Amino acid sequence: MELISARSDASLKGARNQLDGLISSKVNSLRYMLVNTSSLVELELDFAEEDIEFVDHSELIKRITNIIDELDNLLSTYAFGRVIRDGVNVALVGQPNVGKSSLLNYLLKEYRAIVSSIPGTTRDIIREEVVIDGVLYRLFDTAGIRETQDEIEIEGVRRSREAVQNADLVLFINDVVQNISVDLYEEISKLTDEKKIIVVLNKVDIKHSSLLKADVEISAKTGEGINSLFDLLKEKALGSESYSEKGAVVSNLRHYNCLKRAKTNLEAALDSCNNNLSGEFIAVDLRNAENTLAEITGEITTDDILNNIFMHFCIGK
Ligand SMILES: Nc1nc2c(ncn2[C@@H]2O[C@H](COP(=O)(O)OP(=O)(O)OP(=O)(O)O)[C@@H](O)[C@H]2O)c(=O)[nH]1
Numbered sequence: 001m002e003l004i005s006a007r008s009d010a011s012l013k014g015a016r017n018q019l020d021g022l023i024s025s026k027v028n029s030l031r032y033m034l035v036n037t038s039s040l041v042e043l044e045l046d047f048a049e050e051d052i053e054f055v056d057h058s059e060l061i062k063r064i065t066n067i068i069d070e071l072d073n074l075l076s077t078y079a080f081g082r083v084i085r086d087g088v089n090v091a092l093v094g095q096p097n098v099g100k101s102s103l104l105n106y107l108l109k110e111y112r113a114i115v116s117s118i119p120g121t122t123r124d125i126i127r128e129e130v131v132i133d134g135v136l137y138r139l140f141d142t143a144g145i146r147e148t149q150d151e152i153e154i155e156g157v158r159r160s161r162e163a164v165q166n167a168d169l170v171l172f173i174n175d176v177v178q179n180i181s182v183d184l185y186e187e188i189s190k191l192t193d194e195k196k197i198i199v200v201l202n203k204v205d206i207k208h209s210s211l212l213k214a215d216v217e218i219s220a221k222t223g224e225g226i227n228s229l230f231d232l233l234k235e236k237a238l239g240s241e242s243y244s245e246k247g248a249v250v251s252n253l254r255h256y257n258c259l260k261r262a263k264t265n266l267e268a269a270l271d272s273c274n275n276n277l278s279g280e281f282i283a284v285d286l287r288n289a290e291n292t293l294a295e296i297t298g299e300i301t302t303d304d305i306l307n308n309i310f311m312h313f314c315i316g317k
């Protein structure tokens with residue numbers, strides 16, 4: 001939550017470090033659970049001839065399932081974590097002259113892109129970053145999409161379409177003068193997931209009506225409605241789920257992949273349990289899972305397992 005509400009780059013950095021700390025301690029606690037479980041299995045292996053059962057299979061299955069559930073919880077935070085770490089790519093697209101560049105300038109609080117009343121002003125993609133409420137947005141102002149014979153503009157329009165395809169969110173901008181273009185909406189929705197599109201109606205300082213209803217009505221001239229636009233962007237970018245109580249959030253691809261691999265290892269261990277395979281099979285997969293988690297936080301050695309055995313059971317070295 002600190003990340004989301006961070007106002008400056010410095011506090012953002014601090015919050016990100018904290019995020020990594022949270023993930024480490026969560027992973028460590030999972031590792032601890034795993035070491036405890038595999039100690040039991042490995043101990044049983046040592047006493048294989050004596051036929052002593054230290055842990056019954058249903059208990060083992062319960063423990064492993066429990067850890068898999070915890071891993072699932074962590075994995076589910078990744079979409080959210082990625083957004084707060086890497087930011088959100090937002091394409092500003094629409095017909096010429098609707099005020100895409102004006103909106104970019106308004107958000108940046110500077111006269112970055114050339115604005116004019118001549119349709120087809122922007123030809124190249126203009127990329128700028130802005131932090132709003134702790135979320136980093138990478139804005140891509142694009143050429144207005146229309147049929148044209150102008151060679152340079154044709155390339156510009158091609159790039160606009162490409163920007164739509166690469167964007168996490170698309171601001172489909174329209175204005176009250178030309179109304180919302182259904183044709184262009186359809187074209188854009190073929191290039192990207194409709195859930196990513198926010199329909200914006202601009203220039204509501206001129207008049208408030210449009211034939212069709214937009215998701216948000218704004219004026220890039222007066223700033224009217226911009227806060228609603230921020231709310232919508234944030235809602236789309238972060239999702240409605242609140243992670244405030246969950247604590248640990250995965251925001252790093254490497255961590256995400258490790259957690260996924262650990263889950264696969266544990267599922268294999270679970271399979272072995274369910275098929276009543278002997279302890280060796282289970283032990284190998286549990287150990288693989290431990291090693292995989294260890295890649296996130298640092299080294300784990302077989303000593304960890306041995307120490308745990310000697311700590312918890314009265315067995316002489
Ligand atoms: N009244 C009013 N005029 C606006 C608003 N936003 C933009 N304009 C005007 O609309 C015209 C076009 O604005 P641009 O920002 O250049 O539009 P664009 O969508 O980037 O256009 P292209 O780059 O040609 O595709 C300019 O004359 C702006 O001053 C607004 O909210 N209200």
Ligand SMILES: [Mg+2]
Pocket residue numbers: 100101102113114115121122142143144
């Ligand atoms: Mg422009």
